[in-house]
Amino acid sequence: MTTTAPRSLRVGVLGCTGMVGQRFVQLLCRPGQPHPWFVLTGLGASERSAGLQYGAASRHWTLPTPCPAHVAAMTMRPCDPASFTDCDLVFSALDSSIAGTVESAFAAAGIPVFSNSKNHRMDENVPLVVPLVNPEHLHLVAAQQREGKSKGFIVCNPNCSSTGLVVVLRALDAAFGLESFIVTTMQAVSGAGYPGVSSLDILDNVIPYISGEEDKLETEPSKILGTLKPDHSGIHPLPIKASAMCNRVAVIDGHTECLSVRIRQRDVTSAQVQAVLENCALPRPSTCSVAHLPTLGENFKPLVAFPETQHDRPQPRLDRDLGGGFTVSVGRVRPCPILDFKMVLLSHNTIIGAAGGALLNAELAVAMNLISAQ
Amino acid sequence: MTTTAPRSLRVGVLGCTGMVGQRFVQLLCRPGQPHPWFVLTGLGASERSAGLQYGAASRHWTLPTPCPAHVAAMTMRPCDPASFTDCDLVFSALDSSIAGTVESAFAAAGIPVFSNSKNHRMDENVPLVVPLVNPEHLHLVAAQQREGKSKGFIVCNPNCSSTGLVVVLRALDAAFGLESFIVTTMQAVSGAGYPGVSSLDILDNVIPYISGEEDKLETEPSKILGTLKPDHSGIHPLPIKASAMCNRVAVIDGHTECLSVRIRQRDVTSAQVQAVLENCALPRPSTCSVAHLPTLGENFKPLVAFPETQHDRPQPRLDRDLGGGFTVSVGRVRPCPILDFKMVLLSHNTIIGAAGGALLNAELAVAMNLISAQ
Amino acid sequence: MTTTAPRSLRVGVLGCTGMVGQRFVQLLCRPGQPHPWFVLTGLGASERSAGLQYGAASRHWTLPTPCPAHVAAMTMRPCDPASFTDCDLVFSALDSSIAGTVESAFAAAGIPVFSNSKNHRMDENVPLVVPLVNPEHLHLVAAQQREGKSKGFIVCNPNCSSTGLVVVLRALDAAFGLESFIVTTMQAVSGAGYPGVSSLDILDNVIPYISGEEDKLETEPSKILGTLKPDHSGIHPLPIKASAMCNRVAVIDGHTECLSVRIRQRDVTSAQVQAVLENCALPRPSTCSVAHLPTLGENFKPLVAFPETQHDRPQPRLDRDLGGGFTVSVGRVRPCPILDFKMVLLSHNTIIGAAGGALLNAELAVAMNLISAQ
Amino acid sequence: MTTTAPRSLRVGVLGCTGMVGQRFVQLLCRPGQPHPWFVLTGLGASERSAGLQYGAASRHWTLPTPCPAHVAAMTMRPCDPASFTDCDLVFSALDSSIAGTVESAFAAAGIPVFSNSKNHRMDENVPLVVPLVNPEHLHLVAAQQREGKSKGFIVCNPNCSSTGLVVVLRALDAAFGLESFIVTTMQAVSGAGYPGVSSLDILDNVIPYISGEEDKLETEPSKILGTLKPDHSGIHPLPIKASAMCNRVAVIDGHTECLSVRIRQRDVTSAQVQAVLENCALPRPSTCSVAHLPTLGENFKPLVAFPETQHDRPQPRLDRDLGGGFTVSVGRVRPCPILDFKMVLLSHNTIIGAAGGALLNAELAVAMNLISAQ
The missing domain is CATH 3.40.50.720 (NAD(P)-binding Rossmann-like Domain)
Known part of the structure; x- marks a missing residue:
């Protein structure tokens, strides 16, 4: 190096x-x-x-x-x-x-x-x-x-809402094997560009629809989490099932996502999931010639996992600018009675997400x- | 009568x-x-x-x-x-x-x-x-x-967020048999009372946590959708599994909920689900002595189901006052790749919900x- | 009649x-x-x-x-x-x-x-x-x-922001003689039509400019408050000086205006101004053939003046719908150290204002x- | 030095x-x-x-x-x-x-x-x-x-709303002699502390009242703009008349103020006022031992004056963080038909303002x- x-x-x-x-x-x-x-x-x-x-x-x-x-x-x-x-x-x-x-x-x-x-x-x-x-x-x-x-x-x-999601999904897949997920998003208006969303549509309101967005959230993660073929000729997608529900809310920047996942490994505890998320490291390709990317700096954390004591985080206004808007955050890790675990994640949609x-x-x-x- | x-x-x-x-x-x-x-x-x-x-x-x-x-x-x-x-x-x-x-x-x-x-x-x-x-x-x-x-x-x-939900769930259970559901809510600030939610917590923000709310959403529907014992001594709860994720958003009135359900009947189409929701009737107990309740009036509809052409509805600002705030609304009925069907529902949290x-x-x-x- | x-x-x-x-x-x-x-x-x-x-x-x-x-x-x-x-x-x-x-x-x-x-x-x-x-x-x-x-x-x-203003100004002019006024508006986004104001321009923000608006507020009142020539051939405008500063704020409906006026009569008290505003009556042309207009109904009040005890009113969310959106409201009447009296007024910009x-x-x-x- | x-x-x-x-x-x-x-x-x-x-x-x-x-x-x-x-x-x-x-x-x-x-x-x-x-x-x-x-x-x-105001007033007083001013504020919710303003009071709303605020805005500037007595025993206040109208709006940080001033000098043009504001320099006491304060840095500008081409500025979301929240901004300088000149100013209420x-x-x-x- x-x-x-x-x-x-x-x-x-x-x-x-x-x-x-x-x-x-x-x-x-x-x-x-x-x-x-x-x-x-x-x-x-x-x-x-x-x-x-x-x-x-x-x-x-x-x-x-x-x-x-x-x-x-x-x-x-x-x-x-x-x-x-x-x-x-x-x-x-x-x-x-x-x-x-x-x-x-x-x-x-x-x-x-x-x-x-x-x-x-x-x-x-x-x-x-x-x-x-x-x-x-x-x-x-x-x-x-x-x-x-x-x-x-x-x-x-x-897509901006896929970005934060796959940071969390990759950590879970690496540790436990990912099988499927349901995600409901609450997306910022900046994701629609300017002038984008009319103020009349978002003040005192939620729009439960974003054109084309749910399809992207259900298909892009498979490719991103897939495996590069040894000859570098393509990607083997990760075989996962996904369901997305996308909403626009009165937030300037920062997409919040409520995620529920099913994993392959059984008998996993919330504490283990939390530990995996807290220890998520930035992947570094073997051919990378520098110690760290100039925009990220030396001690950059790709994912911040809030502990149980901070039970109302992440929040877009408070957490979207973590790591200069490049860090994803996650919190509220707990069991899901239907799939296995649920949690909330957040990412800055026009910085790390675009x-x-x-x-x-x-x-x-x-x-x-x-x-x-x- | x-x-x-x-x-x-x-x-x-x-x-x-x-x-x-x-x-x-x-x-x-x-x-x-x-x-x-x-x-x-x-x-x-x-x-x-x-x-x-x-x-x-x-x-x-x-x-x-x-x-x-x-x-x-x-x-x-x-x-x-x-x-x-x-x-x-x-x-x-x-x-x-x-x-x-x-x-x-x-x-x-x-x-x-x-x-x-x-x-x-x-x-x-x-x-x-x-x-x-x-x-x-x-x-x-x-x-x-x-x-x-x-x-x-x-x-x-x-609870205010259970109310709209069970109107939809009951229609689905009656028609197809309900097995389980995952719901993510985006709840209005009026649900927290006055002064309730600080403006600093909700302007340009989402709070992904409401104390005690998820537990209520996961337990109350079983009782509400249960069956009165013939001797009127209690309720047989409906055996369903539920998972809820609750959020507070910058809306004055009206709880929006993204719902995904698993039903017992197989080979059901979205069109059938839509038809069931469109035809949801107000239940009328046999011992009821009046043709209609004074607050509801004669032609009251308990549930409005938006057609596919109105693909961005319901929305709290536009639809919370349907039926004077007593009507629940639902839209975006479509298949869910993980469970069976997903949709969005809305109810006025301080009128029908309280x-x-x-x-x-x-x-x-x-x-x-x-x-x-x- | x-x-x-x-x-x-x-x-x-x-x-x-x-x-x-x-x-x-x-x-x-x-x-x-x-x-x-x-x-x-x-x-x-x-x-x-x-x-x-x-x-x-x-x-x-x-x-x-x-x-x-x-x-x-x-x-x-x-x-x-x-x-x-x-x-x-x-x-x-x-x-x-x-x-x-x-x-x-x-x-x-x-x-x-x-x-x-x-x-x-x-x-x-x-x-x-x-x-x-x-x-x-x-x-x-x-x-x-x-x-x-x-x-x-x-x-x-x-113009929608002139409308509420002249209801108050006419009452003051009739009682005390109006000389000049300074008004600063905080206008709702619905005044700009749909899609109108971008959500990115108004969430967590104020826009201190509305194209052409200040000029209208400075010129229209003279004509509206003017006198019909006896031969019905034109209007003698009221000779007043006016200065307006217009802002767009994150409100759906209802223009709020901070008004300071100079009147001709001296030795007027705030209580007298308050009384004049409280007793503002709907003008009725002598040739009007009906007791009341069908949209307004019998007991319609054109202006509601909040007493001193309700010192934080009018507010757009609470008061814009007074009289079905046809009533203007005013409050906080008090002396102005520069001109004579200051107050706050509110009107529904797309109902009475349009x-x-x-x-x-x-x-x-x-x-x-x-x-x-x- | x-x-x-x-x-x-x-x-x-x-x-x-x-x-x-x-x-x-x-x-x-x-x-x-x-x-x-x-x-x-x-x-x-x-x-x-x-x-x-x-x-x-x-x-x-x-x-x-x-x-x-x-x-x-x-x-x-x-x-x-x-x-x-x-x-x-x-x-x-x-x-x-x-x-x-x-x-x-x-x-x-x-x-x-x-x-x-x-x-x-x-x-x-x-x-x-x-x-x-x-x-x-x-x-x-x-x-x-x-x-x-x-x-x-x-x-x-x-007071936070006095702070930005006196930066502008001092520049005008030094150049033209200040006689009186009328100011209408649109203040951020952070000025009320936490939890402070209830979300129910500010979403889709304006509150035209802030307890005690107008009095502070009408009295503090005289002292701040006053002259230190030669023996350092007190302040000769500047003899000015002031009228303030204060409002709370749905903004997190940044107080916007619509200001109209009367100055002593006659025949002043808007261009001259603009030039004075553009050239406003940071005062430096003769006994100050450092070239610049550590928090402000070397090229700090106390006041940014937007040119006429940027006719919709300043805006709180875009301009409150100028100079790290220590710089005040002003724009829309134009004649006032009642007093002499009007303009809009903005300052960060919890940084330079607190x-x-x-x-x-x-x-x-x-x-x-x-x-x-x-």
Whole structure:
């Protein structure tokens, strides 16, 4: 292991004006803390916005830290590979109506894409990676590169509500064998983008429906928790049954999920489940060349498990920012009279569940030597 | 069947200053629509408030219709039977710290009690009645009267989140046989009373814990859905398994519940489940002497089932006031990959789920000749 | 005075699918309480929606009472006069981008228009009427009819935040002479229509800006509080100075306004101001042929003034529905160290402040014999 | 000027379990960034909590960063000077019911007190200091020390809603001469402490009343903006007239205030006012021995003035955390038809408006050599 990593890769953000695009900008350009590996050089927007300054077009900046002045002054480009030849990789926060073809074009043009969009998630040789869970799946990109005869590729992170869930599920599967789960979500409005959810739909209200969400929660975990084939040609999905019920609630950031699981091992106690969750470690691929990813830092915990004494946690307002929004939290572990155990989990839907997840995937890809400067 | 019923029974409200007490006052004394059977003559409060006018003591009136002036001018009494000898029955919205003994004292003194408190709910000969579900359980009061050698008795309505749930469960059990269910609730803040939930705990937040609530949701339905023994001496509980996860969300009124059920009958389709829910009828005990209860009116529907085209309903802000807050609603009926079917249901927690439920129970008891003027 | 009024006028609603359009439908077609004078026969929508059933197109029904089934089944028409020849009058909830020309076309075609849109409000011979304030201004329509050589005309109600304000200002002006006022509003999200305000902009937030609103609040009251010229040819505006600061807050319905006024009369006490507000009576034009408007009922109070003991009122959740949403409320009357008196007022922005105001204006026009069946 | 300052002063927090107490702990003990001058050694709580560990007693930790583990393990002490003899100074977040006498006792015992409580604010020789506004008033403590024959003293910071206001008012007064102002506030629920405002009072609601608040806003600014007498014996208050209207809104943190001011200078333009606000500098007392306070850092801006293009700012969710919650923001500068100019301002009520303000006052006192180690 060495700690030298390619530095100063130039990166772009496709779909930079939306909420996830803004998060990419925020995470890449923290005031006083420039990203040690990545320099943001390209901002891709719609044809309508290309040519405008980012500060002018991104009128609805929705984050509580201001847009950095030097980014606000950058001129936006159209989202085609020819406009991003200076970039070593791009992040995609594109709308799913166009993400499919645009991302494929970038990969074909030799530019690695780290995408938050849903379009390519279930493609056979596209790794669907939660960096806290299955970083080794990134090796799938070799299959893409072979097939596409390009050094470009696509890496996806899953749906925001799948992300926190699989961190918990992986720990349980590794320890006890996972058989099935039922999950009911209470999701933040930021997950729907801007303007997204109307205030009239969410003040003093719950919306018990999110289009397409339950299907993603029932299918993505099998792939994420699956096993990379020895020849890196695909994933053996984990054979689990899943049932999801998704709701939107009056929360800005942070998806809360009530989970009940059935495990294969019998005679497990709540205390054992709690211990497994408390000791959940960050997976580290053998080919990873650095001691820790720059965004996560040295003592990063992927999962915080609240003890029984803190019986009303996690809560989105209090716990979504644990680990800078990269840490998932879980609490209220107790037996379930129908399946085996139930618990509550929480994750920050636009950090670890979206832009932050894609950023970590790119850091991992660099650390695993899967990517290099143009 | 006759439509004559005892009229002008004098009623009291114990615990009149809290949120449920205020609902009792509101439902009994609608402006321009006095209750046709019940006249509110007694208001019971703590020792500290007894002797004060209701309007002065109930400073924190929390309902969007004003407190009626003639009630505001009434003087409150202490909550002991000697102060309520003029009342033919009382409603109890007492805090559970005192409800147990106070309610027993009233029953022993010959005054029927219709209670929203939890204390006596699981007592063997106390009927736990949701008026939309199991009115015939009211016959249990005869056992109480025999045992207590008093014409007084106690009738309980269940926890607010159990109420809507059992309306749906009963319809499913009657049609298909109910085996087990998992339910995740998103409960309104009014369920915790006033001041109840701090604004700091619920703005931009979810609290994934409500003290004692999950236990009630897992035990009360068995009793409510059980069968009255032929000699009216007790209830055979329905043998079902239940698992509940309870959450508090930023909603004023209306508990939303995500339900997944296992039924005994196989090869049932979603369309059949939907049809059963759409055709759910109000149960009518054979001894009921009136065509319809005065508070419910003639064309009352106990359950509204939204069709598949209204795929984002029920919602608390839009649907909690259906049927004046007495109608339960359900939607999103679809198969569950783990159990059999899942759906979303909603009920108004302080109307049908609390004061309104107790009021209907009293109307039923009158209509079934279980109660009479002093 | 007689109580006979033209009955069964046929009415239409232009712009029927938006929030204000939905309120018109709700107020005209209450379940079990059809409007005694008006029958809703025409629903006007955009070209895109014309031909569709109302129930299908108005997918986002935002009100807590369901859309009446017979209205949901009505087919929508394009918003041109030729499609509304069967209507004796129309209500307009049109978007301001088209309301100007469409409303003029209806008036020219002989169809009276009662409009909630801003376009014609300040037109010289268009009455700008708050029915609780200046009904006699309706006589201005004669000038319109003469000029347009048509029995059609346009009547406007003002901006939702002007409405409650002028009820209070008129009472003060009548008693003490009004000189100037400063008002700061906290406005509900329903005032922005649907989808309107994004949840991301209002949860845990205040938006201190509403486009165009401050200008309306500073100019409309002068006209509304002005004097009808004796020949009914125009309005002498009241010479007052006004300053407004408008904010959007996380409230569904009900605009709260902090008002400070300077009056002409000196040596006035808070008690005198309070008394004037408590005794505010509904103005009744001399030509009005009915004892009371059907929507308001017999004992309607236009203004409720909370006494000093209720020092934290009015509040939107508790008081917006006073008088069915037609009553304005005011409280906290006290001296202002800079101007003369300050107070807080509240009005329901989509009932008296929008659709309900226009409905009352039409009822008044009928009662004043300004309109007749086609 | 030197940059050496007394280091490692030992400090205590009185009233450590409430919301402001928690903020003191958070600001003094940032993870990985211990305060360079102050070491938290004493936690003072009620008699009931003294002897307990902080982590156990402070069950309702309300902040989104966890309570530091080493503080959670500290044992709380009673709030009497004898229990704090090891402390060089204390911060007080005591309830006003006891703050008056307790703080006096500490000062008499020689322990300087930096208090957020209201009790001593208007005392003649107690400096009422907003560190961004009038740090030189701290010299008043010499008068206290002389009078009390003790090296102890009391320094107060003002009410949370006065704090942001006087930052703006001072800039205007310095440039144009301030004559009077009207301010309407929309205040966050955290200002009322925990549990504070009931969720039933604030969801879908505004409360147009905060006990005692308007009086503070009308009186504190005169003292804060006043002039220190040359002999440091008292303050000449600024002769201004003020009128305040205070409201509670559904916001967690951040008080928004709509301000209208009359200034003495005539013929001033909005652009001039904007320029003055944009160039507002942090006052620096001549006796200050450091280049910048440790909590504020080098490039701290006390006031951010949004340009006209950002016409809907400041907003609490987006702007309360500017400068770590220590920067005030202002926007929408425009003429007022009644007074001279109006604008909107925002400040973080529990950071610069409470605990953070007191912390800066203590840093200033150290930097001005007004305090030393025991």
